[in-house]
Amino acid sequence: MGFPQNVKTMANAKLTLHAVGLNFHVRPHDVLMNIRVFIFALLTVLCFTGCTSSTNISKRDPFYNYVGQTVELHCPVDVVGHSGVWFGGDKGIHTLHTAQYGIIESGTEGQEREFYGENSHVFSGSGDKYGNVLAVLPVGHRVQIDSVWDEVIADEEQIIAYGHTTIPPSTNEVSFAYAWGEFWMLWRAPWEPNDTPQKRAPTGELPAHFDYDMFKAPTNTPTWGAKVKP
Numbered sequence: 001m002g003f004p005q006n007v008k009t010m011a012n013a014k015l016t017l018h019a020v021g022l023n024f025h026v027r028p029h030d031v032l033m034n035i036r037v038f039i040f041a042l043l044t045v046l047c048f049t050g051c052t053s054s055t056n057i058s059k060r061d062p063f064y065n066y067v068g069q070t071v072e073l074h075c076p077v078d079v080v081g082h083s084g085v086w087f088g089g090d091k092g093i094h095t096l097h098t099a100q101y102g103i104i105e106s107g108t109e110g111q112e113r114e115f116y117g118e119n120s121h122v123f124s125g126s127g128d129k130y131g132n133v134l135a136v137l138p139v140g141h142r143v144q145i146d147s148v149w150d151e152v153i154a155d156e157e158q159i160i161a162y163g164h165t166t167i168p169p170s171t172n173e174v175s176f177a178y179a180w181g182e183f184w185m186l187w188r189a190p191w192e193p194n195d196t197p198q199k200r201a202p203t204g205e206l207p208a209h210f211d212y213d214m215f216k217a218p219t220n221t222p223t224w225g226a227k228v229k230p
Helices: 005-010 028-050
Strands: 015-019 022-026 052-056 070-072 077-080 082-084 093-095 101-105 135-137 142-153 156-166 173-182 185-187 199-202
Touching: 093 101, 093 156, 093 173
Parallel strands: 082 093, 101 173
Antiparallel strands: 015 022, 052 142, 070 142, 077 101, 077 135, 142 156, 156 173, 173 185, 185 199
């Protein structure tokens, strides 16, 4: 974007600012460049925050059966890193809320944990999405489920369960995040009974931004979310 000629001419001069009794010599060109960088950064932040949302869905089924409860794992889970979307790396469980660790079913970091059909191109991620496995929690290990959130970040959506547990041999409690679903397709959580359907689709229509065939569940997929706890 060009500037008026008088501004360009002024950019070759120096401004003398008198503040707190001191003289600061600042080139107008530097001031203008800093303003442009600030405006660009501000617009980027506003755009990004405008494309995020976090909704507490703890009172919907099946989540209300587990929130506030201490439950046992029916399958081993890997403890991995956690990366907040505002600060963090590109590995681990990505969430909008704070957690110390992420957990994911052991051995399901890759295509086994796809949420839709193999031709949909909507997968949970590649085998290195979650980074290094830090520990493994065995069958029977107890975890507390605190809340469940529907989190949208730009063109991504996840259903995230937050809770806390211990990581043996330590007895100190730590917080964790678990990706229970993606694009509103719910996965069988490690604390749900083994006869729970592997995948469950949302009831009703998807939000307009995601209302495409690639995000729609196969016919006759069991559903979730029809009931709300009073």
